Amino acid sequence: GAVVSQHPSWVICKSGTSVKIECRSLDFQATTMFWYRQFPKQSLMLMATSNEGSKATYEQGVEKDKFLINHASLTLSTLTVTSAHPEDSSFYICSAASGLMNTEAFFGQGTRLTVV
Amino acid sequence: SQQGEEDPQALSIQEGENATMNCSYKTSINNLQWYRQNSGRGLVHLILIRSNEREKHSGRLRVTLDTSKKSSSLLITASRAADTASYFCATVLSGGYNKLIFGAGTRLAVHP
Numbered sequence: 001g002a003v004v005s006q007h008p009s010w011v012i013c014k015s016g017t018s019v020k021i022e023c024r025s026l027d028f029q030a031t032t033m034f035w036y037r038q039f040p041k042q043s044l045m046l047m048a049t050s051n052e053g054s055k056a057t058y059e060q061g062v063e064k065d066k067f068l069i070n071h072a073s074l075t076l077s078t079l080t081v082t083s084a085h086p087e088d089s090s091f092y093i094c095s096a097a098s099g100l101m102n103t104e105a106f107f108g109q110g111t112r113l114t115v116v
Numbered sequence: 117s118q119q120g121e122e123d124p125q126a127l128s129i130q131e132g133e134n135a136t137m138n139c140s141y142k143t144s145i146n147n148l149q150w151y152r153q154n155s156g157r158g159l160v161h162l163i164l165i166r167s168n169e170r171e172k173h174s175g176r177l178r179v180t181l182d183t184s185k186k187s188s189s190l191l192i193t194a195s196r197a198a199d200t201a202s203y204f205c206a207t208v209l210s211g212g213y214n215k216l217i218f219g220a221g222t223r224l225a226v227h228p
Contacts, residue, residue: 001161004158036218041223042220043204043219044204044218046217049215091156099214104161105216107158107160108158112156
């Protein structure tokens with residue numbers, strides 16, 4: 001399957017600072033990228049959907065000013081957690097797809113964010 | 117909100133046994149996909165089944181879809197310890213909604 005690279009795999013930051021997570025599709029052009037958040041032993045909660053060159057669509061309850069998403073090219077999307085707080089600590093996973101109607105999404109390995 | 121619910125939440129079996137996981141969803145779908153997640157890792161796609169399909173096979177995996185009941189099942193036959201993971205169903209809603217919504221997941225433990 002296609003490869004999606006997500007960096008960093010883990011990060012520890014201080015409260016009040018911002019953290020950027022990158023998601024790259026290495027061998028295909030992803031028309032859409034998705035960002036999920038996952039708490040321990042729970043499922044993936046969709047945060048936002050982004051299409052290359054346009055603004056991200058955020059799910060209800062997700063603060064767009066808190067979680068900034070940029071999808072600058074067909075192979076790169078970034079999630080920036082701004083002014084991070086301990087409650088933002090979580091596992092963040094990106095995925096990339098070139099059309100969900102006929103094919104699967106490909107997932108990065110996730111980023112473990114710890115805010116201290 | 118989550119589209120699907122899965123049961124059981126956790127399943128513990130011995131190697132060689134079959135494992136069946138069920139998934140229910142609430143609204144019309146374009147397709148339903150099953151994914152596997154090893155602890156603390158990303159997801160791996162297993163099978164995609166379209167709304168006009170009733171059953172698909174891939175190796176030791178068998179997926180069924182009943183759109184009238186809005187449910188799907190994943191059967192893993194002759195399980196192995198390496199099958200230990202969390203399994204999630206995810207739906208792509210009909211109507212052109214280009215997003216993948218995950219169910220709650222089943223944690224499978226296969227004991228040697």
